[in-house]
Amino acid sequence: MTTGERGGRPAVTSAQELSEVALRLFVERGYDETSVDDVAAAAGIGRRTFFRYFPTKADALFAASPGDVRRLADSLAAADADEPVRAAVRRAVLTALAVPPGEEGWVRRRALLVLTVPALRAHGHTTFDAWRAAVAGFTARRLGLPLDDVVPVAVGHAALAASLTAHEHWLSTAGGTLAESLAAALDLLLPDV
Amino acid sequence: MTTGERGGRPAVTSAQELSEVALRLFVERGYDETSVDDVAAAAGIGRRTFFRYFPTKADALFAASPGDVRRLADSLAAADADEPVRAAVRRAVLTALAVPPGEEGWVRRRALLVLTVPALRAHGHTTFDAWRAAVAGFTARRLGLPLDDVVPVAVGHAALAASLTAHEHWLSTAGGTLAESLAAALDLLLPDV
DNA sequence: GCCCTTGTGGCACCCAGTGCCATAACGTGA
DNA sequence: TCACGTTATGGCACTGGGTGCCACAAGGGC
Numbered sequence: 001m002t003t004g005e006r007g008g009r010p011a012v013t014s015a016q017e018l019s020e021v022a023l024r025l026f027v028e029r030g031y032d033e034t035s036v037d038d039v040a041a042a043a044g045i046g047r048r049t050f051f052r053y054f055p056t057k058a059d060a061l062f063a064a065s066p067g068d069v070r071r072l073a074d075s076l077a078a079a080d081a082d083e084p085v086r087a088a089v090r091r092a093v094l095t096a097l098a099v100p101p102g103e104e105g106w107v108r109r110r111a112l113l114v115l116t117v118p119a120l121r122a123h124g125h126t127t128f129d130a131w132r133a134a135v136a137g138f139t140a141r142r143l144g145l146p147l148d149d150v151v152p153v154a155v156g157h158a159a160l161a162a163s164l165t166a167h168e169h170w171l172s173t174a175g176g177t178l179a180e181s182l183a184a185a186l187d188l189l190l191p192d193v
Numbered sequence: 194m195t196t197g198e199r200g201g202r203p204a205v206t207s208a209q210e211l212s213e214v215a216l217r218l219f220v221e222r223g224y225d226e227t228s229v230d231d232v233a234a235a236a237g238i239g240r241r242t243f244f245r246y247f248p249t250k251a252d253a254l255f256a257a258s259p260g261d262v263r264r265l266a267d268s269l270a271a272a273d274a275d276e277p278v279r280a281a282v283r284r285a286v287l288t289a290l291a292v293p294p295g296e297e298g299w300v301r302r303r304a305l306l307v308l309t310v311p312a313l314r315a316h317g318h319t320t321f322d323a324w325r326a327a328v329a330g331f332t333a334r335r336l337g338l339p340l341d342d343v344v345p346v347a348v349g350h351a352a353l354a355a356s357l358t359a360h361e362h363w364l365s366t367a368g369g370t371l372a373e374s375l376a377a378a379l380d381l382l383l384p385d386v
Numbered sequence: 387g388c389c390c391t392t393g394t395g396g397c398a399c400c401c402a403g404t405g406c407c408a409t410a411a412c413g414t415g416a
Numbered sequence: 417t418c419a420c421g422t423t424a425t426g427g428c429a430c431t432g433g434g435t436g437c438c439a440c441a442a443g444g445g446c
Contacts, residue, residue, distance in 0.1 A: 007444040008392030035432060046395040051434065122315040129314075148365035150358065150374065154381045157354035161382075165347045172341040181343065188347045189354075191381045200413040201423030228401065239426040244403065 015053050015063050018043050022060035027109055031117045058123035061110055065127040069134060072096035076138040085142050085193055089135055089159055090186045097163065099178055107178075111167050131163070132156035143193065151193055162189040208246050208256050211236050215253035220302055224310045251316035254303055258320040262327060265289035269331040278335050278386055282328055282352055283379045290356065292371055300371075304360050324356070325349035336386065344386055355382040 021043045025034045036057050040050045054060045075092035083091075099107050114120045136156030140147050165188075166181035173181075214236045218227045229250050233243045247253045268285035276284075292300050307313045329349030333340045358381075359374035366374075 007390070007442095009394070009442040011393060036434090037432085048395050048397095048435095049393080052393080052395095055434085057433065118319065122318045125315045125318070126311065148362065150362045150377045151381065153361055154354070154358045154378055157358045158351075158382055161347070161350035161354040165343065165350045168346055169341065169343045184343045185347055188344065188384045188386075189351055189382070193381075200411095200421075202409095202411040202425070204424060229403090230401085241404095241426045241428095242424080245424075245426095248403085250402070 012049075013043055013045055013053075018045075018050070018053050019060050019063045023106070023110060023113070026061070026113055026117075031113065031120060056123070058120055061114060061120060062123070062127055066130075068096050069127065069130045072131065073134045073138075076134060079138075085139055085155070086190050088142075089138070089155065090190060092135075092138075093159055093163060093186060094179060094182055097166075097178065097182060108171070112171055115164075115167060115171065128160055128164075132160050135159040139193070151191075154191060155193060158189045158191055159186075162186045165189065205242075206236055206238055206246075211238075211243070211246050212253050212256045216299070216303060216306070219254070219306055219310075224306065224313060249316070251313055254307060254313060255316070255320055259323075261289050262320065262323045265324065266327045266331075269327060272331075278332055278348070279383050281335075282331070282348065282383060285328075285331075286352055286356060286379060287372060287375055290359075290371065290375060301364070305364055308357075308360060308364065321353055325353050328352040332386070344384075347384060348386060351382045351384055352379075355379045358382065 018039070022034075022039045025039055025042055029038075036050055037047050039057075039060065040047045043050075050060075054063070072092050072095075075095045076088060079088035079092070114124055133156065136147065136152040139145075139155040140149065140152035143151065145152055162182065162185040165185040166178060169185065170176065170178045170181040211232070215227075215232045218232055218235055222231075229243055230240050232250075232253065233240045236243075243253075247256070265285050265288075268288045269281060272281035272285070307317055326349065329340065329345040332338075332348040333342065333345035336344060338345055355375065355378040358378040359371060362378065363369065363371045363374040
């Protein structure tokens with residue numbers, strides 16, 4: 001499935017390619033109106049194979065999320081010891097959610113689906129939890145607090161709330177970049193700890 | 194199904210009773226390991242009838258949520274014109290999430306399940322959206338801003354983030370009330386607008 | 387050519403959710 | 417007491433997501 005570097009049958013497609021086919025179909029016909037069979041058929045693979053690339057139908061749209069979370073965690077880990085927690089989180093979120101040039105269209109259509117379709121919005125919790133956990137862990141470490149203290153938990157939720165706020169605001173306005181919306185939301189929501 | 198006040202076959206159970214049976218089974222055997230058939234059988238009804246009381250399996254645990262949201266909206270609507278937005282939201286959330294005496298056990302077990310089981314946490318988005326919308330609408334009205342401005346959207350997310358933070362903190366600590374956790378989380382997370 | 391390794395996909399199955407419909411159990415009026 | 421409208425029940429069949437099992441395809445190394 002990942003084109004084993006030594007031997008084995010070569011994969012017939014890739015997660016990236018499959019993800020693009022899925023997004024296209026979901027946008028065209030609607031998420032609920034598109035079955036996994038439809039996606040698999042459009043990609044020229046069997047239904048069973050789809051579930052080897054993605055554990056659920058929804059995950060086809062969250063292929064990039066683990067990367068985002070990793071960038072967030074890396075940015076936080078790279079913070080200087082004298083950088084305040086609030087500033088470090090602000091910077092890390094902006095870094096992790098920076099839209100690569102040329103991918104605005106893909107990111108926007110994907111975000112619109114994820115925030116609009118109930119099933120997808122609900123599924124996002126998987127990624128969102130990892131997002132919160134990364135920020136909460138960093139905050140707890142830096143402040144010398146236990147992981148279940150109110151402050152780190154709250155900061156984790158604040159970072160997530162800001163990210164969601166920014167995406168919603170970005171999608172509801174014509175001009176403007178995601179980074180601008182993110183800056184405004186983070187300023188409003190990140191507590192000063 | 195609601196024991197029609199004029200004629201008709203009387204309902205064989207109630208949403209409340211069904212909800213209690215479901216919670217008991219979910220706690221005993223686990224949510225994913227309990228099928229709707231199991232719940233229906235334990236309640237002495239048919240599977241088809243279960244779906245007349247609740248649209249989904251998960252909704253059996255969210256029977257009280259519409260009431261919570263209504264209390265939140267009512268509390269916000271009752272705010273004096275000179276009460277600051279932040280104070281009004283703080284008060285309304287505390288009022289809406291006040292635990293009725295004698296129901297601590299039920300509320301705690303239910304919250305533990307909802308926050309722990311991925312499928313339930315994901316499903317909560319339905320209720321959470323209404324929660325955010327109530328706060329965002331109030332904020333927009335009071336500040337004379339459009340509904341898609343960053344500020345009301347952010348305040349809605351902040352109120353939700355505080356509620357979730359408080360529940361998590363409440364469940365992870367032995368003593369302490371939900372109200373105490375809520376107060377701390379709201380103080381940290383509600384922006385001063 | 388044989389073997390090992392890795393990806394594919396068909397088949398059967400479980401479970402959530404839905405539309406359709408027959409029927410049970412009430413109240414009311416004749 | 418019987419017919420009638422009303423409301424709730426629940427069986428049946430079907431769609432669609434997700435999974436375990438397994439036969440097979442397609443590469444590399446020897």
